Amino acid sequence: MNRPTVASRWNLELLEDYQRRWKNDPSSVDESWRNFFEGFELGSSGGSPPGGADLDAARAQAAVTRLIDAYREVGHYLADLDPLKLKPPRDASEWLEPSAFGLTEADLDKTFATQLFESGQSTLRELISTLREIYCRSVGVEYMHIRNMRVRQWLKERMEPNRNRPDFDQKKKRRILLKLTSAELFENFLQTRFVGKKRFSLEGGESLIPLLDAIIERSSKHGVGEILMGMPHRGRLNVLTHTFNKPYSLIFSEFKEIMTEAVTDGDVKYHLGFSGKHVTAEGYEVHLSLTPNPSHLEAVNPVVEGRMRSKQRRFKDGNRAHGLPVLMHGDAAFAGQGLVSETLNLSQLPGYDTCGTIHIVVNNQIGFTTNPEDGRSTRYCTDVAKMLEVPIFHVNGDDPEAVVYVAELAMDYRQTFGQDVVIDMVCYRKNGHNETDEPAYTQPLMYDVIRSRKSVPTKYAESLIASGEITSEDVKIITETITSKLESSLKEVQDQDGPRPPQRRSFTSQWSGLQARWSFDAVDTTVPAATLREVAASATRFPEGFTPNPKLQKMFAGRLASVEAGGPIDWGTGEALAFGSLLLEQIPVRLSGQDSRRGTFSHRHASLADMKTGKHYVPLNHIRPGQAGFCAYDSLLSEAAVLGFDYGFSIDEPHMLIMWEAQFGDFVNGAQVIIDQFITSAESKWGRSSGLVMLLPHGYEGQGPEHSSARLERFLQACAEDNIQVANATTPAQFFHLLRRQVKRDFRRPLIVMSPKSLLRHKLAVSKIEDFTSGTFQEVLDDTVDPARVRRVLLCSGKVFYDLLAQREAAGKQAEVAIVRLEQLYPWPAERLAAVLGRYRAAKDWVWVQEESQNMGGWSFAAPRLLETLGKSFQYVGRDASASPAAGSLKVHQAEQDELVQAAIGADLPHLVASTPVRSVAAAKG
Numbered sequence: 001m002n003r004p005t006v007a008s009r010w011n012l013e014l015l016e017d018y019q020r021r022w023k024n025d026p027s028s029v030d031e032s033w034r035n036f037f038e039g040f041e042l043g044s045s046g047g048s049p050p051g052g053a054d055l056d057a058a059r060a061q062a063a064v065t066r067l068i069d070a071y072r073e074v075g076h077y078l079a080d081l082d083p084l085k086l087k088p089p090r091d092a093s094e095w096l097e098p099s100a101f102g103l104t105e106a107d108l109d110k111t112f113a114t115q116l117f118e119s120g121q122s123t124l125r126e127l128i129s130t131l132r133e134i135y136c137r138s139v140g141v142e143y144m145h146i147r148n149m150r151v152r153q154w155l156k157e158r159m160e161p162n163r164n165r166p167d168f169d170q171k172k173k174r175r176i177l178l179k180l181t182s183a184e185l186f187e188n189f190l191q192t193r194f195v196g197k198k199r200f201s202l203e204g205g206e207s208l209i210p211l212l213d214a215i216i217e218r219s220s221k222h223g224v225g226e227i228l229m230g231m232p233h234r235g236r237l238n239v240l241t242h243t244f245n246k247p248y249s250l251i252f253s254e255f256k257e258i259m260t261e262a263v264t265d266g267d268v269k270y271h272l273g274f275s276g277k278h279v280t281a282e283g284y285e286v287h288l289s290l291t292p293n294p295s296h297l298e299a300v301n302p303v304v305e306g307r308m309r310s311k312q313r314r315f316k317d318g319n320r321a322h323g324l325p326v327l328m329h330g331d332a333a334f335a336g337q338g339l340v341s342e343t344l345n346l347s348q349l350p351g352y353d354t355c356g357t358i359h360i361v362v363n364n365q366i367g368f369t370t371n372p373e374d375g376r377s378t379r380y381c382t383d384v385a386k387m388l389e390v391p392i393f394h395v396n397g398d399d400p401e402a403v404v405y406v407a408e409l410a411m412d413y414r415q416t417f418g419q420d421v422v423i424d425m426v427c428y429r430k431n432g433h434n435e436t437d438e439p440a441y442t443q444p445l446m447y448d449v450i451r452s453r454k455s456v457p458t459k460y461a462e463s464l465i466a467s468g469e470i471t472s473e474d475v476k477i478i479t480e481t482i483t484s485k486l487e488s489s490l491k492e493v494q495d496q497d498g499p500r501p502p503q504r505r506s507f508t509s510q511w512s513g514l515q516a517r518w519s520f521d522a523v524d525t526t527v528p529a530a531t532l533r534e535v536a537a538s539a540t541r542f543p544e545g546f547t548p549n550p551k552l553q554k555m556f557a558g559r560l561a562s563v564e565a566g567g568p569i570d571w572g573t574g575e576a577l578a579f580g581s582l583l584l585e586q587i588p589v590r591l592s593g594q595d596s597r598r599g600t601f602s603h604r605h606a607s608l609a610d611m612k613t614g615k616h617y618v619p620l621n622h623i624r625p626g627q628a629g630f631c632a633y634d635s636l637l638s639e640a641a642v643l644g645f646d647y648g649f650s651i652d653e654p655h656m657l658i659m660w661e662a663q664f665g666d667f668v669n670g671a672q673v674i675i676d677q678f679i680t681s682a683e684s685k686w687g688r689s690s691g692l693v694m695l696l697p698h699g700y701e702g703q704g705p706e707h708s709s710a711r712l713e714r715f716l717q718a719c720a721e722d723n724i725q726v727a728n729a730t731t732p733a734q735f736f737h738l739l740r741r742q743v744k745r746d747f748r749r750p751l752i753v754m755s756p757k758s759l760l761r762h763k764l765a766v767s768k769i770e771d772f773t774s775g776t777f778q779e780v781l782d783d784t785v786d787p788a789r790v791r792r793v794l795l796c797s798g799k800v801f802y803d804l805l806a807q808r809e810a811a812g813k814q815a816e817v818a819i820v821r822l823e824q825l826y827p828w829p830a831e832r833l834a835a836v837l838g839r840y841r842a843a844k845d846w847v848w849v850q851e852e853s854q855n856m857g858g859w860s861f862a863a864p865r866l867l868e869t870l871g872k873s874f875q876y877v878g879r880d881a882s883a884s885p886a887a888g889s890l891k892v893h894q895a896e897q898d899e900l901v902q903a904a905i906g907a908d909l910p911h912l913v914a915s916t917p918v919r920s921v922a923a924a925k926g
Contacts (some may be wrong), residue, residue, distance in 0.1 A: 007748075009860070012609075014081065015034075020916075023625075031885070039050045039490070039786070044290045052614065054877040058059060059102070060102075060103065060107060060110070060112070061112055061113060062105070063101040063103050064101075064112045064113075064114070064124060064127065066101050067096070067098065067101045067103070067127075067128075067131075068114065068116070068127070069144070070095060070096055070100075070101070070132065071096060071131040071132075071134070071135045071136075072135065072141075072143070072144050072156070073144045074095055074096065074263075075096070075131065075132075075134070075135025075136050075140065075141075076135065076136075076140030076141055076142055076394055076738070077095075077140075078096070078132070078136040079135065079136050079137060079139065079140030079252070079394065079396075079398050080136070080137055080396060081137055081138070081140055081394050081395070081426045081458075082365070082396070082426055083396055083397055083398035083426065083427060083428060083453075084365070084428055084446065084447065084449050084450065084453075085449075086365075086445070086446060087875055098124065098128070101314060103124065103838045107124050108123065108124045108125040108128075109123050109124070109125055110123060110124060111123055112124060112130060114127055114128065116160055117130075117131055130163065133163045133164070133165075133691045134159060134160055134163050134164045135164065135273065136217070137164070137165065137402075137478040138165075138295075138394075138395060138396040138399035138402035139164050139165075139393060139395050139396075139402050139405070139406060140381075140393075140394040140396070141155070141159065141164070141391065141392070141393055141394070142208060142386070142392040142394070143155050143390065143391040143392070145386050145389060146389045146390070146391065147389060148389065151391075151417060154413075154417075155391060155413075158409060158412070159302075159409075161529060163407070164421060165402070166401045166402065166404065166405035166529075167365070168401060168404070168405075170469050172404075173464060173469055173470075174469075174470065174474075175210070175213070175281075176400050176401065176404055176460070177211045177457070177460055177461060177464060177470070177475075177478070178418065178478060179209045179210040179242065180206050180207070180209065180210060180456060180457035180460055181457045181461070181475075181478050181479060182209070182242050182401060182482050183202055183206040183208075183238050183242055183457070183480060184203070184206055184210040184455055184456075184457045184458075185479065185482045185483060185484065186237075186241060186242070186482075187199075187201045187202060187203050187247075187485065188236055189237065189483070189486045189490075190237070190255070191435065191663045193255075193490060194250075194255045195256055196435070196436060197435070198433075198434045198435060199237055199435060200233045200234045200235065200236065200237075200433075200434055201234075201235070201238070201430065201431060201435065202234065202235030202238040202239075202362075203235075203429075203430035203431060203455070204364065204427050204428040204429050204430040204450070204455075204456075204739075205235060205362045205364065205396075205397055205425070205427040205428070205429070206238075206455070206456050206457055207397045207398075207399075207400045207403040207427065207456055208235055208238075208239070208328070208360070208362055208397075209238060209239070209242050209243065210400055210403065210404050210407075211360065211403050211406075211423070212229075212239065212243045212360075212407075213243065213404075213413075214328075214403075214404040214405050214407035214408050215227070215324075215326065215358060215408075215410070215411050216278055216280065216286055216288070217242070217281060217282075218407070218408045218411040218412070219280075219284075219286055219324060219411060219732075220240045220280040220282055220284035220286065222321065222411070222412075222415040222458050223322060224286060224322060224323070224324050225285075225286060225287060225315070225323070226286070226287045226288075226289070226311055226315075226319065226322065226323045226324070226813075227286055227287070227288050227289075227323075227324045227325075227326055228288075228289045228291065228302035228304055228307055228308045228311065228323065228325050228326070229288070229289065229290045229291065229304070229325075229326045229327070229328065230290070230291045230293060230295065230300035230301060230303065230325075230326075230327050231290070231327070231328035231329075231330070232293065232295075232297040232298075232328065232329070232333065232430075233295060233328060234329055234362065235328075236290075237251060239290070239328075240272075240274050240290065242672045243278075243288070243292055244274045244275070244276055244278075245276055245278070246274050246276075247489065248486055248489035248490070249489045249490075249492050249493050250484065252489060252490050252493045253493050253496075256493060256494075259520065261608075268850065272292055272686065273289070273290045273291050273292035273293075274289075274290050274817060275287070275288060275290065276288055277288040283671070289307075290374070291304050291307065291648075292682070292685065292686040293553050294674050294677040294678075294685075295339060296677050297329070297333040298329065298333050298334070298337040298339045298340050298343075299339060299640075299644065299673050299674060299678070300327075300634065301327055301340065301343040301516060301641075301644070301679055302339065302341055302342070302343045302346065302516060302640070302642070302643075302644030302648060302674075303640040303643040303644045303645070303647060303648035303651075303674075304325050304327060304648060305325055305343060305346060305347075305352065305354055305357065305645050305648060305679060306352075306644065306645035306646055306647060306648025306649035306650075306652075307322050307648040307652045308324075308325040308354045308648075309352065309354050309645070309648075309649055309650060310648070310650075310652040310653040311323045311650040311652055312355075313653070314510065314652075314653070316788075317872060319355065319418070319696060320353070320354055320355035320418065321355065321415055321418075323354070324356075324357075324358070324414070325354050325357040326357065326358045326359070326360065327343075327357055327358070327359050327703070328359075328360045328361075328362060329359060329360065329361045330363075330364065330367065331361055331362070331363040331364060331365065331366075331367065331372070331381040331424075332364060332366070332367025332368070332370060332372075332375045332376075332381070333367070334359075334361050334381050334382060334384070335375060335376035335378065335381040335382075335384065336367070336375060336376065337381075338640075338727050339640055339641055339644070339673075340384060341384050341387070342636070342638045342640060342641030343641050343642070343644075343645075344384065344387065344388055344420065345387075345636050345638070346636065346638075346641055346642070346645060347388060347419075347420050348388070348419070348756070349633075349635075349636060351592055351631065351633030351635065352592075352633070352642075352645055353911075355414075355419075356414040356416035356417070356418050356419045356420050356421065357414075357420045357421075358410050358411065358414055358420075358421055358423070359382075359385065359421070359422045359426065360423045361381060361382055361422065361423065361424045361425065361573065362425055362427065363381060363397075363424055363425055363426045363427060363429075364427060364428055364429040365426065365428060365446075366428075366443060366446070368433045369433070369439075369441075369442040369443070371443070379567070379839065380394070380424065380639050381394070381424065381640075382422050382424045383421045385420070388419070388420055390419050390420045390421055390422065391410075391413060391421055391422070392420065392421075392424060393406045393409065393410060393421075393423050393424065394424045394426060395424070395425055395426065396421065396426055397425045397426055397427030397428075398427070398456055399461065399517055400456060400460050400606065404638075406423055407423065408615075410423055413436065416598075428446075428450055431452060436448055450632075461475045473639075497782065509754065510652070510653065510654060510655065511654055511689070512578070514654055514689070514746055514747060514748060515744065515746055515747055516683075516687075516689065516747065517747060518722035518747060518827060519667065519745070519747065520779075520827070520831075520832075520864075521745075522776045522777075523741060523745050523776070524744070525736075525737045525740035525741050525776055525777065526772070526773055526774055526775065526776075527577070527581040527740075527772055527773060529769055529772075529773050531581055531584060532563055532577050532581065532772055532773070533560070533563055533564060534580075534584075534623060534624065535557075535574070535576065535577050535580030535581060535584070535620075535623055536559055536560040536563040536564075536573065536577065536580075536803060537560055537577065538580065538620065538622055538623040539556040539559065539560070539619040539620075539916045540553075540556050540560050541619070541622065542558055542608075542617065543617060543688065543798040546608075546610050546615075547610050547611040547612045547613075548608055548610075548611065549608070549609070549611055551773060552605055553607060555605070556605075556619075559568075559572070559573045559576070561578070563731045563769065566768055566769040566770070567766065567767065567768035567769055568766035568767070568768070569733075569766055569767050569768070569769065569771075569772070570732060570734055570760070570761065570765070570766050571603060571732045571735065571756065571759060571760045571761075571765060572599075572603040572604060572605075572760060573604075573732065574698050574731075574732025574733060574735055574772070575604065575735060575736070575739075576604075576606075576620070576765060577731070577736055577772060578735070578736045578739040578740055579591075579606075579620055579630060579657070579717075579739075580620055581740065582624055582628070582657055582739075582740060582743065583620060583621075583623060583627045583628045583629070583630055584623060584624060584627050585628075586626075586627070586628045587628055587632075587655065587656065587657060587743050588628040588629050588630070588655075588656045588657070589604065589620075589628070589629075589630045589631070589656070589657045589659075590631045590632075590633075590646070590649065590656060590657070590658045590659065591630075591631070591632045591633070591647055591659045591661065591748070592631075592632070592633040592635050592645075592660055592661070592783045593633075593634075593635055593642065593655060593659075593660050593661035593662060593663065593695070594634065594635055594637060594642075594657070594661075594662070594667075595634055595663060596632060596633070596634060596635070596661045596664040597632045597634050600661075600663050600664065600697065601697070601757055601760050603760040604632075606618060606619075606620065606630070606632040607632055618632070629911070638670075639662065639667055639668060639669075639670035639671035640670055640671045640673060640674055640905065642660060643660050643668075643671040643674045643679075643694070644674045644678070646658055646659075646660040646692060646752075647660075647674060647678055647679055647690060647692050650690045650691055650692040650748075650750075651682075651688050651689070651690050652666075654689070654691055654748050655743065656743070657691075657742060657743050658691065658692055658693065659693040659694075659695055660692065660693070660694055660695070661694075661695040661755070662694070662697065663697075664697050664698050664706070664707045664710075665696035665697045665698040665709065665710025665711070665754065665755070666705075666706050666707060666708065666709055666710060666711070666885070668694070668696055668710055668711065669711065671728075671916065672714075675714075675715075675718075676718070679692065679694075679724065679750050680715075680718040680719075680723055680724055680750070681718075681723070683721075683723055683749075686725060687880060689748045689749070690748060690749070690750050691742055691743065691748035691750070691751070692750045692751070693739070693742060693750075693751045693753060694750065694751070694752050694753065695753050695755045696710035696752065696753065696754055696755055697710065697755045697756070697757050698710035698712065698728070698754040698755060698756075698757075698798065698799075699754075699756055699757045699758060699759070699798065699799040699851070700799075700800075700851040700852070700886055700893065701757055701799075702887075702889075702893035702894060703889035703891075704886060704887075704888045705884045705885050705886045705887075705888060708885050708886035709852060709856060709857075709885035709886065710755075710857070711885075712726070712728075712754055712755055712825075712852065712857055712858055713852070713855075713856045713857055713858070713861065714858065715752050715826075716825060716826060716858060716860075716861035717861070719826040719827075719861070723749070724749055724750045724751070724752060724826065724829050725749050725750065725751045725752065725824065725826060725827065726752045726754075726824070726825045726826040727751065727752070727753050727754070727823060727825070728753070728754040728797045728798040728822075728823060728824075728825065729753065729777075730756075730759065730765065730773070730781070730783075730799070730801050730821055730823065730825055731765060731766070731767050732765070732766060732771075733767035733768075733771035733772055733775070734767075734777060734778065734781070734823055735753075736767075736771075736772055736779045737772075737775065737776050737777035738751070738753070741777050754797075754798055756798075756799055758799065759799055759802070762802060764802055764805070765802065777823070777824075778823060779822075779823055779824035779829035779832050779833075779834075780820065780821065780822055780823060780824075780829055780832045780833050780836045780890065781820070781821040782820055782836045782839070783818040783819050783820060785814065786815065786818075786819050787816060787818070787839040787840045787841070787842070788841075788842055789815045789816060789842070790815075790816060790817065790818040790842060790843050791816045791817075791842065791843055791844050791845065792813075792816060792817045792818070792843060792844070792845040792847065792905075792906055793817075793818045793820060793833060793837065793840050793843045793845070793847065794817060794818065794819045794820065794849050794904055794905075795820050795822060795837070795846070795847065795848050795849070795862075795866075795874065796819065796820075796821060796822070796848070796850065796857055797821065797822045797823070797825060797850070798851070799851070800849060800850065800851045800900075800901070801819060801821050803897060803900075803901045804819050804901050804904055804905065805819060807902060807904070807905050808905050810901075811905050811906075813905055813906065817905055818840060818843070819862070820837065821838055822858070822862070824856055825861065825862070826861075826871075828865050830865070830868075830869045833869055833870075834869050834870060837870055837871075845875065845906070846870075846872050846873075846874045846875065847874060847875045847876075847877055847904060848862060848863065848866070848875065848876050848877070848878075849877045849878060849899070849900070849901075849904040850877075850878040851878065851879070851900070852878060852879065853879040853880060853881055853882040853885065853886070854876060854878055854879065854880055854881040855881040855882070856882075856885060857878065859876055859878065862874075863876075868921055877900060877903050877904045878900060879896060879900065
């Protein structure tokens, strides 16, 4: 069967049309058609439609055009990318054989039109040789999946004229050698001076150091003032010393563990961050920061993106060109960790865009002990990045000049197009996963090859000596200079008499004026009534021509009326008053999460859609001229990446109310790594404070196991050293003061809020205007009953308070039963709780009540603290311990809830402990 061709007699009409367009304006047709018509003109003296011999020439020219595009498409399969050469390049030769395009041996010396040569033409033989030089050497490029013609053309114009190879001067080559040699000697020094110590060396991937250096040096040409990096532990010590200029002496002190009395619990040396200034060869200053990262390899990705977004906001850089995020990855992690694709998916979204990240995959061709064929289903570890339609550069790590060339090209691309770009540096890992591992247990063939290899720095030095660009004496001087510096730095550490003075945390720059210590001291969070009315009124004004939803128009009018009348003010109104009042005090507000603009439970409506045009209007940004800005973003359907992003934003912006909201509190499960590795522990490990607020809708309302519990118990289990705040506010005013308190105090801690669902519209969950204009957040809310008459005290937290209130009234026990609300569970308000509960001296029964199962909720956390605070054992009333958070049946749930509140108030229900087919409710001693 004959292969179809571009030109044939049945599409002559189309050809004639394209030919007319090409003659009038060559740029009006695709490049493949331009090449076709140029070739046709070469083989034809006239402009008539092709036929006979002319048709054969046109067919051959079209075949050549397809051949060129094929090399652009799949040439990377034949590229020389693997330094170890364990596997031959993928056999794509049949795809690129001239015969596959209908070309024959007789065509090899024929002349064809091609823009790859200045003359505009070449023989097919020359063309194939050139295409292999461009696309099949040390650099393999994937870019034909990009639909944007301008991007593809830019890449072709950058790569094809220079044959995709660098042309560096001697000075630049010496710099590359210096960086490589420094990296190698540092690793060798650590290996011999600190035998048996883990360091996760960079050996085999030393080209990473000149790669990073090239990005930083190139950044000066683009006006980049800040580069923020994230990376895993492999090679981190080398990057810290040779990219961030962390003194050798500090590294050696960490190895000898003579640093200081620990101010914090700290972390291992290959997880730590660092920052400093880098002065480029041209004298341009760039600030560099490396974000601390745990061994959850890719967890730092969204944190870096959030930090950079925050910095870019501070730079007031609309193009986001001044700040550059750089993320380093391992090959197995880039392919295997879902956070990679989640973070990539953030990259072009309005609330999360940082205008491009340079991704560097240090491709060791192994994951711990797992081979690529067992670790991914794709050809390349970088295939996940194709969803963004951005270029992916594969480069042989044993060719440091090609690595530096690709780094500069990637930097130029990011600054030109404001998009992510990926560098896949294919190298190897000289040692095992750590320096004590034996890699030959699992990869004997690979490590036979590795052990017989010369290092990258050695091979590069030899090539420069062979070309006469340096001498062996030059290499000797470089080596001796670096070794001497390493030796003197180690001696400096060994000569220390004792531990260095403690490194106290400093609060500088945007953190100036803040401090680390937690305090229960109250701050003024009140707002004048006139200001509250001004905020409420803003939602009732709309731009000219804007058509609001009539239901929302009515809702906002009702909110204004409630504020003007002094109450009752519901939850949504209280929240809006908190946001708006902060904006008028020049404190910006950022809210992000799934469906957070409307609110999962349709209570917020922070952004309004025009009923006719669909355009959005944000009332809170139009309260008063000169106010701070309010941003609300509906995020992608991700928990981990978005929470990580907002956490990262918060650690670089303390003077802004930054909130992440879960669609349902249960969904926070999907972000557990970010919570455990950053939010609850970063202060202890790395001395990093955060004022992030997590809003987690929580409450047992019969919606089943996945829509009831925000896993309060998990947060409480992580509480220590005043690391986070955990609250469950039950009134709009309490929530108002809680949010305002978060940015009014002189310290920052993450705030976990068990947000309500049914209370958003509960008739009793309302506040008066004076609750906002006076008072403050109360960690404990007392009852209003006469304490002398109370015989039974119920202590609870959250929405169950209103169920207990209704049951107490139904049982006629308003006088003898007191209901006390614990609004903040951590930091534990011992003094306030003791003062409140101490009023009930006549009480005989002390009961902890919760909706959650006994092994969940706050009981396990509160019980020992209540005993310590009050010297009393509390009874427990709540659901029995269970594997699932809640019943799936609304009927079962309601039966449980009825029994629970009856037992709490004091009803005699002996059947509660009987064996039943449904989850029972226990009233047992604590």
